[in-house]
Amino acid sequence: MHNNSVVSKAVRFALIVGASTAALTAPAVIAAETDEVERIEVTGSRIKRTDVESSSPVQVFTAEEIQxxxxxxxxxxxxQLPQVEAAGNSFISNGSSGTATLDLRGLGANRTLVLVNGRRLQPGGIYTQxxxxxxxxxxxxxxxxxxTGGASTTYGADAVAGVVNFIxxxxxxxxxxxAGASGYQHDNDNGYIQGxxxxxxxxxxxxxxxxxxxxxxxxxxxxGAFDGGKGHVTAYASWRRNNELLQGQRDYSSCALNAxxxxxxxxxxxxxxxxxxYDENFDTELFWTLDRNGNGFVEDFGERYNYAPINHFMRPDERFTLGAFANYEINDYVRPYLEVSYMNDVTAAQIAESGTFFNEGYVMDFDNELLSDLQKQQIQDGLGIGPDDQFIAYIGKRNxxxxxxxxxxxxxxxxxxxxxxGDISDSWFYDASFQYGQTSSSSxxxxxxxxxRINxxxxAVGAEPCTGDCIPYEVFTLNGVTPEAAGQLTGTGVLNGIVTQMIANAYVSGEFDxxxxxxxTPIAAVVGTEWREIEFERISDEVFEQGLLLGQGGPTESLQGGYDVRELFAEVSVPLIEDVVAVESLILEAGWRWSDxxxxxxxxxxxFAFDWTIFDGYKARASYNRASRAPNVAELFAAQSVGLFDGADPCANNPDTGVPDATLEQCLRTGMTAAQYGNVSASPASQYNQFAGGNPELKPETADTYTIGLVAQPFDSLNFTVxxxxxxxxxxxxxxGAQTIIDSCVENGEFCENINRNQSGSLxxxxEGYVINLxxxxxxxxxxxxxxxxxYLQELLGGNFNMTLAGSYSLTKEYQPLAGKxxxxYDCSGVVSVQCFAQPEWRHTLSVSYDMDSWWTATARWRYYGSVDYDGETDTLAADGIASQSYFDLVGGFTLGDNYAFRVGVNNVLDKExxxxxxxxxxxxxxxxGFYDTLGRYLFANVTLKF
Incomplete structure (x- = not known):
C-alpha cells in the first residue's frame, strides 16, 4: 500500500478541509495515517484513490461555518464568498423569478453547475433555467x-464558471x-436622501x-442504522418563513432616485x-397634465409619482422541505442507495400600483363625453386642428x-x-444511478x-359604448377616477409550468495493478456514460400570452421545448515521477467527454492537469479545461416579443438639460427625423422597449479555463494557497444588448438597422418603437x-486561536459583445456602470476565532469589498465610484452538556448601509x-437540541 507523505497530508489538509477554502473557522484534523487509507473523491473528478490531491482549487464550506x-x-x-456575485435573491422584487440562484465569478447563474452529493439539481421553474x-x-x-473553474469533462455542460457541490x-x-430567529435593524439617518x-x-x-x-x-x-449496521436512514423536515420588508421602511430607499x-x-x-x-400625423406633441384647480389642461410641471415605498425591498417567503437518504449493504458488490427530497416554496413580489403607462395611443373624437369644452378647445388650439378631426392620446395614470x-x-x-x-475487485468499483427531478411552478x-377594457x-374610437355595468374611466377630470372604476379595469394573469430532468449515469473507477x-503509485482511471433529458413547459393564459396587462412591459408567451444528450466520459490519473530531488511526486491528470x-x-x-509535490509542505498545481455550455430551452425556443430594458436614449431630451445628449447627425442614424430631434421625451423610469427572444440555431458556448497555483504549509500552524x-x-x-446597439449606432453608425422608432420618434x-435584440x-x-x-491555527491560553483569510483579486473581466469588434x-474589473455589475478588484473575508475547547467559542469577521470606479457620465451620485466597504460580524457559540447548544450573532455590527x-x-x-449588505444590521439566534 502506498504510504501518504507529510506533504500529502498537508495538501489534503489544505484542499479538503479548508486551507484553500473560504473557511471561517478552524478546520478539522485529517485522520492519522494507517495501513488502510480511505479512498477520497473530491469535486472535479470521479476518480477515487488512496492519495488523491486536487490539481484544481476546491473550496470547502463546512456546516459549522454556515451556522x-x-x-x-x-x-x-x-x-459571502469573494468568488460569488449576487444572482437571484430575496432582495429582487420587480421581475423576480421567486427562486434563488448562484453565480460563480459573475459569469452567470446558467454557467454555474449546482450538484447535490455529486449529482445535478434540476432547473428552478417557469422563469429560470x-x-x-x-x-x-x-x-x-x-x-x-x-x-471555480471549468468542470464540463467531469459533469457535463453548464460547469463553465465552476461547480457548487452540496454534500x-x-x-x-x-x-x-x-430552531432559529433573525431580523434586521437599522437607524435611518441618511441626511442626503432625506434632504x-x-x-x-x-x-x-x-x-x-x-x-x-x-x-x-x-x-x-x-x-440511524438498522439490520446490524448494514443499512442507514437519515430523514429531515424543515420550515422557514421570512417576513416582508418594504422600501418605505428604509430612508435610503423611500424614494426612487433619478438616473x-x-x-x-x-x-x-x-x-x-x-x-x-398628438395630431393624427404625429407632427405636434403636447405633454400636459390636469390643472389642479380643475380648469382643463396645463403644461406638465414635472410632478412625479414616488412609487418606491410600496415596493418590496425583501420579499416574504415560506418554505417547507422534506427528504430522506438511505443506503444498504447487501454485500461488498451491491450497495443500493436512495435520495428523495420535496420542497414547497411560496413567495410574493409586490411592486407599485399599475397604471396606463402611456402604453397605447387612444384615438379619440372631440365629442367624447369625458372631455370638458375647455379641454376640447385647448387640444384644437394646441394641435392646430378642427373639431371634426381626431387626436391621439397616450395616458399616464397611476392606479x-x-x-x-x-x-x-x-x-x-x-x-x-x-x-x-459496489466493488468489482479490490481496486475497482462501480456506480450506477437513475435520477428524476421535477419542478412545477406558477405565477x-x-x-x-x-x-x-380601457378603450x-x-x-375611444372603435370601442363599444360604455353603458350598463361599464363605469367610465374619468381620467380627464381632476380626481375623477373612483376605486370602483379602477377596479373594473384590473385583471389577473396566470402562468403554470413544469420542468423535468431525467439522468441515467454509470461509471467504473479504480486503479490498475x-x-x-x-x-x-499505480495509474487510476474512470470510464462512464450518461444520458440526460430536459423537458420544459410554461403555459401562459391569454392575458399573459397577448401582453394584456399593462404593467408587464410586454407579452409573456408560452414556452415549450426540450432536448436530450448522450455522453461518454473518461478520466485518467498517471503518477509520472516520485521520490526524486525536487519532485516528491508529479501526477498527470487527463479527461475527455463526448456529448451528442x-x-x-x-x-x-x-x-489536462499537473499535480507537483515539490517537497514536504509545498505543492504546485496547474490545469487546463475545455468547457462548454449547451443552449437551454429558453435560449432556443423563447418566443420573440417586445419587452423592456433599463437604459437611456441619448436622442431623447435629457431631463436635466432639456436637450438630447447626442447630436442631430448622430440621432438621424437611429431613425429619428430632423423634426423629431429635440421633441422626444426620455422615459422617466429609464425603461425602453426591446424586441427579444430565442433562437433555435444556437450552438454551444465554449470556454478554455486555466489555473496555476501553489499550496504550502511552511509551519505546522500555517498553510496558504495562491x-x-x-x-x-x-x-x-x-x-x-439593446443599450450597446443604441450607443454603437450613435457613436459609430453600427447596428442602426436594429433600431425601430415609433411615429413620434420614441423608443x-x-x-411600436423598439430595439431588436435577439x-x-x-x-x-x-x-x-x-x-x-x-x-493559521495555534494553541493559546488553553484554547485554540484560528485566523483565516479568503480573498480574490480580479485582474480582468472583459466582455466582448461581438466577435471581430x-x-x-469593455473591462468591468474594478468598475460599475450600466453594463458592469459592481466588481471590486479585491474582496476578502478575514476571520478570527477562539475556541476554549470546552463550552464556548467566539468569532469575529471582517468582510471587505474594494472600491469600484464609475464608468459613465449619467450618475452624478456615483461619479467618484463606490467607495470600499467594510462589514464587521460577531458571533458566539455555547454548548451546555451533550444535548444543548445555542448561538447568537450580529452581522454588520456597525449598521453600515x-x-x-x-x-x-x-x-x-x-x-x-443582495451584493453589499442591503438592510443594515442583522441579528440572529438559534438553539439546537440533540438526543
Whole structure:
C-alpha cells in the first residue's frame, strides 16, 4: 500500500478541509495515517484513490461555518464568498423569478453547475433555467465544495464558471431539533436622501423602529442504522418563513432616485394623470397634465409619482422541505442507495400600483363625453386642428385607487435518486444511478391594469359604448377616477409550468495493478456514460400570452421545448515521477467527454492537469479545461416579443438639460427625423422597449479555463494557497444588448438597422418603437484573477486561536459583445456602470476565532469589498465610484452538556448601509441589492437540541 507523505497530508489538509477554502473557522484534523487509507473523491473528478490531491482549487464550506454566518437562505450564505456575485435573491422584487440562484465569478447563474452529493439539481421553474437552491435546507448541509473553474469533462455542460457541490448529512445519527430567529435593524439617518425627499415633500422613516424583516426556522433531523449496521436512514423536515420588508421602511430607499442620483425621481404615471397628445400625423406633441384647480389642461410641471415605498425591498417567503437518504449493504458488490427530497416554496413580489403607462395611443373624437369644452378647445388650439378631426392620446395614470401589483409565486420541487455502487475487485468499483427531478411552478399576477377594457372605459374610437355595468374611466377630470372604476379595469394573469430532468449515469473507477517505471503509485482511471433529458413547459393564459396587462412591459408567451444528450466520459490519473530531488511526486491528470445533443449535435470537452509535490509542505498545481455550455430551452425556443430594458436614449431630451445628449447627425442614424430631434421625451423610469427572444440555431458556448497555483504549509500552524485562474469564452450565447446597439449606432453608425422608432420618434411610448435584440452566439468573455487563502491555527491560553483569510483579486473581466469588434470590448474589473455589475478588484473575508475547547467559542469577521470606479457620465451620485466597504460580524457559540447548544450573532455590527447609486445603476431600491449588505444590521439566534 502506498504510504501518504507529510506533504500529502498537508495538501489534503489544505484542499479538503479548508486551507484553500473560504473557511471561517478552524478546520478539522485529517485522520492519522494507517495501513488502510480511505479512498477520497473530491469535486472535479470521479476518480477515487488512496492519495488523491486536487490539481484544481476546491473550496470547502463546512456546516459549522454556515451556522456561524447565521443566514438560513443558501444564496445569502454563499454570497459571502469573494468568488460569488449576487444572482437571484430575496432582495429582487420587480421581475423576480421567486427562486434563488448562484453565480460563480459573475459569469452567470446558467454557467454555474449546482450538484447535490455529486449529482445535478434540476432547473428552478417557469422563469429560470438555473437550479433553485431553495431546494437545499441549510441545516442539512454537511459541507459545500466549490470548484471555480471549468468542470464540463467531469459533469457535463453548464460547469463553465465552476461547480457548487452540496454534500448532505446522509449519515446522521440520533435526533436533532434546531430552531432559529433573525431580523434586521437599522437607524435611518441618511441626511442626503432625506434632504432630497424634503424637497419633494415625500415621507420617510427616521430613527429605528426596532427589528424588521424577521425570519424564523425549525429543522428536524433524525437518523440511524438498522439490520446490524448494514443499512442507514437519515430523514429531515424543515420550515422557514421570512417576513416582508418594504422600501418605505428604509430612508435610503423611500424614494426612487433619478438616473443621476441627484433628486428623487419617479414615474410620469402619476395619481393625477399626464398626457402625450398628438395630431393624427404625429407632427405636434403636447405633454400636459390636469390643472389642479380643475380648469382643463396645463403644461406638465414635472410632478412625479414616488412609487418606491410600496415596493418590496425583501420579499416574504415560506418554505417547507422534506427528504430522506438511505443506503444498504447487501454485500461488498451491491450497495443500493436512495435520495428523495420535496420542497414547497411560496413567495410574493409586490411592486407599485399599475397604471396606463402611456402604453397605447387612444384615438379619440372631440365629442367624447369625458372631455370638458375647455379641454376640447385647448387640444384644437394646441394641435392646430378642427373639431371634426381626431387626436391621439397616450395616458399616464397611476392606479393608486386600486392598490399595488402582486405576483404570487409558488414552486414545488421533487427529486429522487436511485442507484447502487459496489466493488468489482479490490481496486475497482462501480456506480450506477437513475435520477428524476421535477419542478412545477406558477405565477399569479394580480391587480394589474387590463388593457382591452380601457378603450371602452374612455370612449375611444372603435370601442363599444360604455353603458350598463361599464363605469367610465374619468381620467380627464381632476380626481375623477373612483376605486370602483379602477377596479373594473384590473385583471389577473396566470402562468403554470413544469420542468423535468431525467439522468441515467454509470461509471467504473479504480486503479490498475501497474505503474510507470518512475513511480510506485499505480495509474487510476474512470470510464462512464450518461444520458440526460430536459423537458420544459410554461403555459401562459391569454392575458399573459397577448401582453394584456399593462404593467408587464410586454407579452409573456408560452414556452415549450426540450432536448436530450448522450455522453461518454473518461478520466485518467498517471503518477509520472516520485521520490526524486525536487519532485516528491508529479501526477498527470487527463479527461475527455463526448456529448451528442438532440438540438445542436456533438461536442467534445477535455482537460489536462499537473499535480507537483515539490517537497514536504509545498505543492504546485496547474490545469487546463475545455468547457462548454449547451443552449437551454429558453435560449432556443423563447418566443420573440417586445419587452423592456433599463437604459437611456441619448436622442431623447435629457431631463436635466432639456436637450438630447447626442447630436442631430448622430440621432438621424437611429431613425429619428430632423423634426423629431429635440421633441422626444426620455422615459422617466429609464425603461425602453426591446424586441427579444430565442433562437433555435444556437450552438454551444465554449470556454478554455486555466489555473496555476501553489499550496504550502511552511509551519505546522500555517498553510496558504495562491491560485491564478483564467477563463476565456467564445460563441457566448446572449445578445449584443439593446443599450450597446443604441450607443454603437450613435457613436459609430453600427447596428442602426436594429433600431425601430415609433411615429413620434420614441423608443418607450407604446410598443411600436423598439430595439431588436435577439439571442445569438454573439461574442466572448475573458476573466482572470488570483485567489488567495491562508489559515493559521495555534494553541493559546488553553484554547485554540484560528485566523483565516479568503480573498480574490480580479485582474480582468472583459466582455466582448461581438466577435471581430474589439473596439466594443469593455473591462468591468474594478468598475460599475450600466453594463458592469459592481466588481471590486479585491474582496476578502478575514476571520478570527477562539475556541476554549470546552463550552464556548467566539468569532469575529471582517468582510471587505474594494472600491469600484464609475464608468459613465449619467450618475452624478456615483461619479467618484463606490467607495470600499467594510462589514464587521460577531458571533458566539455555547454548548451546555451533550444535548444543548445555542448561538447568537450580529452581522454588520456597525449598521453600515449599502452604497447608494442612481437609477441606471440600481438593481433595486437605489442599491446593488443582495451584493453589499442591503438592510443594515442583522441579528440572529438559534438553539439546537440533540438526543
Amino acid at each position: 456561524e454566518i447565521g443566514f438560513t437562505r443558501v444564496e445569502d450564505i454563499l454570497n 438555473s437550479a433553485d437552491v431553495n431546494q437545499i435546507p441549510a441545516a442539512m448541509i454537511k459541507r459545500v465544495e466549490i470548484l 448532505m448529512k446522509d449519515d446522521f445519527e440520533g435526533f436533532e431539533i434546531n 432630497l425627499m424634503d424637497e419633494r415633500n415625500f415621507e420617510y422613516p427616521t430613527g429605528s423602529d426596532g427589528i424588521d424583516g424577521e425570519a424564523y426556522n425549525i429543522d428536524v433531523v433524525m437518523g 443621476s442620483g441627484t433628486a428623487c425621481g419617479g414615474s410620469a404615471n402619476t395619481p393625477i394623470p399626464t398626457f402625450f397628445i 393608486v385607487e386600486g392598490g399595488p401589483r402582486m405576483d404570487s409565486l409558488e414552486h414545488n420541487s421533487f427529486r429522487i435518486v436511485m442507484g447502487a455502487d 399569479v399576477y394580480q391587480n394589474d391594469f387590463f388593457g382591452p 371602452q372605459a374612455i370612449g 501497474f505503474a510507470l517505471p518512475t513511480a510506485s 445533443y438532440s438540438t445542436s449535435g456533438s461536442d467534445t470537452t477535455y482537460k 491560485d491564478y485562474w483564467n477563463i476565456e469564452m467564445e460563441d457566448v450565447i446572449g445578445t449584443v 418607450w411610448i407604446g410598443e 439571442s445569438d452566439n454573439v461574442g466572448g468573455r475573458k476573466w482572470e484573477g488570483v485567489d488567495v487563502s491562508a489559515n 474589439p473596439e466594443l470590448n 449599502p452604497p447608494m447609486v442612481g437609477g441606471t445603476l440600481s438593481s433595486n431600491a437605489n442599491t446593488v441589492a
